[in-house]
Amino acid sequence: MKITVIGCGYLGATHAACLASLGFEVLGVEIDPARRSALERGVLPFFEPDLPELLVEQVESGRLRFTDDMAEAAAFGDVHFVCVGTPQRADGMGADLSYVEGAVAALAPYLDRPTLVVGKSTVPVGTAERLQEILRTTAPAGEAVEVAWNPEFLREGFAVKDTIEPDRLVLGVLSERAEALLREVYAQPIAGGCPVIVTDFPTAELVKVAANSFLATKISFINAMAELCDVTGADVVTLADAIGFDARIGRRFLNAGVGFGGGCLPKDIRAFRARAEELGVKDALRFLHEIDRINIRRRKRVIKIARAELGGRLPGKRVAVLGAAFKPNSDDIRDSPALEIAATLHEKGVRVVVHDPEAIPPARKKHPELEYADTIEAACEGADLVLHLTEWLEYRSVDPVALGAVVAGKRMIDGRNCLDLAAYADAGWTVRSLGRPTVG
Ligand code: UDX
Numbered sequence: 001m002k003i004t005v006i007g008c009g010y011l012g013a014t015h016a017a018c019l020a021s022l023g024f025e026v027l028g029v030e031i032d033p034a035r036r037s038a039l040e041r042g043v044l045p046f047f048e049p050d051l052p053e054l055l056v057e058q059v060e061s062g063r064l065r066f067t068d069d070m071a072e073a074a075a076f077g078d079v080h081f082v083c084v085g086t087p088q089r090a091d092g093m094g095a096d097l098s099y100v101e102g103a104v105a106a107l108a109p110y111l112d113r114p115t116l117v118v119g120k121s122t123v124p125v126g127t128a129e130r131l132q133e134i135l136r137t138t139a140p141a142g143e144a145v146e147v148a149w150n151p152e153f154l155r156e157g158f159a160v161k162d163t164i165e166p167d168r169l170v171l172g173v174l175s176e177r178a179e180a181l182l183r184e185v186y187a188q189p190i191a192g193g194c195p196v197i198v199t200d201f202p203t204a205e206l207v208k209v210a211a212n213s214f215l216a217t218k219i220s221f222i223n224a225m226a227e228l229c230d231v232t233g234a235d236v237v238t239l240a241d242a243i244g245f246d247a248r249i250g251r252r253f254l255n256a257g258v259g260f261g262g263g264c265l266p267k268d269i270r271a272f273r274a275r276a277e278e279l280g281v282k283d284a285l286r287f288l289h290e291i292d293r294i295n296i297r298r299r300k301r302v303i304k305i306a307r308a309e310l311g312g313r314l315p316g317k318r319v320a321v322l323g324a325a326f327k328p329n330s331d332d333i334r335d336s337p338a339l340e341i342a343a344t345l346h347e348k349g350v351r352v353v354v355h356d357p358e359a360i361p362p363a364r365k366k367h368p369e370l371e372y373a374d375t376i377e378a379a380c381e382g383a384d385l386v387l388h389l390t391e392w393l394e395y396r397s398v399d400p401v402a403l404g405a406v407v408a409g410k411r412m413i414d415g416r417n418c419l420d421l422a423a424y425a426d427a428g429w430t431v432r433s434l435g436r437p438t439v440g
Contacts, residue, residue, distance in 0.1 A: 040059070124274075213285075236256045353370075354370050412424060
């Protein structure tokens with residue numbers, strides 16, 4: 001079986017390299033010439049642990065190639081995975097489906113034999129059925145071109161592991177043939193015990209947005225508890241530990257802090273609400289508006305605490321921001337709480353110096369007005385306040401005594417609630433947390 005992967009961004013590049021590593025011949029279709037030529041040279045245009053090595057290995061083995069030619073892709077593939085993006089629409093709510101529809105429309109005229117077109121992008125429920133209709137009417141092979149929906153749940157930072165050893169596989173299919181083909185693609189994870197859920201299109205589409213909405217809800221729930229902790233003197237980390245021991249709740253995704261960002265959770269909950277409204281069930285997802293609002297409040301809360309820590313006035317102050325990526329082990333700055341907080345402080349007249357182990361190049365591109373430093377020490381030199389906003393492991397291993405020697409004021413806001421507060425207090429720091437009592 002030969003496989004094509006259409007769209008080699010984050011999801012597609014990972015999927016293509018992982019399928020090649022499982023032994024398939026894979027052709028990646030990428031229309032951006034710079035991205036394609038980087039991938040052809042085995043160079044990954046973004047940061048993702050373990051993926052660069054895998055990409056080089058698969059390109060060198062000859063199992064993985066890239067093209068921009070849909071005719072070539074159609075001739076090559078028995079199964080086509082559609083992995084293009086579904087960004088937020090300009091209205092800030094629904095998903096922009098032009099890339100998904102464009103990819104399918106470009107492929108369709110060349111599909112002259114039985115093929116399976118598998119959607120992996122996160123889409124509004126109802127999309128798979130529409131794509132099936134487009135293919136049925138525009139592909140020369142007509143009815144013999146089938147759509148399947150196979151949502152992707154990979155997390156940035158764990159993309160390779162999540163693809164090769166997924167928690168579960170969801171297969172939205174219309175026929176046994178489609179199911180059999182997908183079971184063949186995923187034979188290895190299935191043999192390893194990965195649960196397979198075979199279902200219809202709308203359920204498969206909804207699983208993805210439901211999962212992301214649940215995760216966003218869990219994070220905003222604990223962040224709402226952090227607001228309560230702040231006014232009562234309670235500790236949200238202890239609270240999360242205590243409720244997390246209940247197996248029905250679970251401790252994961254209960255870390256309070258600056259909230260969620262990235263290319264998925266914020267846009268997915270907005271697009272899901274927009275779709276519910278179109279479907280006439282607006283009220284069912286009204287709570288997601290509140291989840292979004294709680295999340296946005298986190299960023300404002302940090303600015304408010306920073307102002308208080310800096311004596312009520314921001315202009316002319318010097319602040320070090322540790323972290324620019326939306327989460328550690330990623331160079332993704334999309335909707336990053338850390339970077340938004342840094343930019344807001346700058347707008348308010350603060351001299352902000354940002355550090356991040358991986359995300360400085362994209363951050364500099366988006367926010368050239370900010371200053372950037374290559375080391376933690378350089379970022380913190382002379383700072384009146386340090387903000388810890390992305391929980392990279394190396395920030396946790398900083399020695400508070402050594403850091404205290406370079407700053408102007410030993411004041412820290414721990415926006416991720418994971419620093420060793422006692423060690424900072426012992427070193428003479430005052431640490432403000434989000435939902436925990438202040439130390440020092
Ligand atoms: C998410 C989903 O986890 C993944 O299944 C889906 O395929 C894509 O969207 P990702 O965006 O890579 O993955 O990041 P994730 O690890 O889910 O974190 C999302 C955001 O939530 C980050 O900003 C992170 O810092 C934040 N977060 C996570 C918290 O604030 N607290 C937590 O307890 C967990």
